[in-house]
Amino acid sequence: MRATVLGSALEFLTPHSLPYYKSGVRAGFPSPADDYLEGNICLQDLLVEHPEATFLVRIEGDSMKDAGILDGDIAVVDRALTPRHGKIVVAVVDGDFTIKRLIYRNGRCFLQGANPEFAEIEVSDCSQNQVWGVVAHVIHRLK
Numbered sequence: 777m778r779a780t781v782l783g784s785a786l787e788f789l790t791p792h793s794l795p796y797y798k799s800g801v802r803a804g805f806p807s808p809a810d811d812y813l814e815g816n817i818c819l820q821d822l823l824v825e826h827p828e829a830t831f832l833v834r835i836e837g838d839s840m841k842d843a844g845i846l847d848g849d850i851a852v853v854d855r856a857l858t859p860r861h862g863k864i865v866v867a868v869v870d871g872d873f874t875i876k877r878l879i880y881r882n883g884r885c886f887l888q889g890a891n892p893e894f895a896e897i898e899v900s901d902c903s904q905n906q907v908w909g910v911v912a913h914v915i916h917r918l919k
Contacts, residue, residue, distance in 0.1 A: 823913050826856035831909070833866060833873065840864070840875055843890035850915040851875060857910035864911040869897055875911065 824830045835849040843864065845851065853866050861880045866873055867887055876887035876897065887897040899906055 823852050823915075824854075825912065826854055829856035829909070830854050830912075833875070835875060835914075839889035839891045839894040841891050843877070844916070845875065845890070845911075845914050846916060848917065851911045852913040852915070853909040854912045855909040857912065859907045859910055866908045866911065867899070867906050868908060869899070869906075873908070878907065 820827070831853050833851045833853055835845055835847060835851060838847055845864070851866070859865050859878050861878060863878050864875065865878045865887075866875050869887065874887065876889055879886040879888045879896070885899045885901075887899055889896075
């Protein structure tokens with residue numbers, strides 16, 4: 777699975793508030809709606825914790841499909857977050873960006889897909905030169 781870098785959040789996300797309704801929407805049986813607006817939410821405030829260290833990537837491929845990250849999704853990647861065991865990260869492998877789960881096992885570092893058709897990738901050095909950032913959110917369009 778490849779990740780195409782789209783740019784920093786500062787460059788592409790301009791503050792724009794959208795209406796926010798306090799009442800939750802049930803995924804089960806319908807309930808009476810609350811007809812009042814709670815306020816506005818700015819998606820940048822919701823999705824971007826560290827604007828100066830955040831960028832967007834478009835996902836290409838299906839190696840992370842079992843984690844709910846699908847071809848065409850956009851990942852919000854934060855370089856200020858610490859890459860830890862079990863986190864999904866954007867890394868550089870053989871000069872290409874990829875998105876995988878970071879795994880530390882027996883003192884070794886691996887990048888693991890979320891699709892059994894893809895093998896783990898052992899990485900000799902999981903430094904910041906290899907791991908570019910932690911995926912904080914994924915924007916997924918329903919088809």
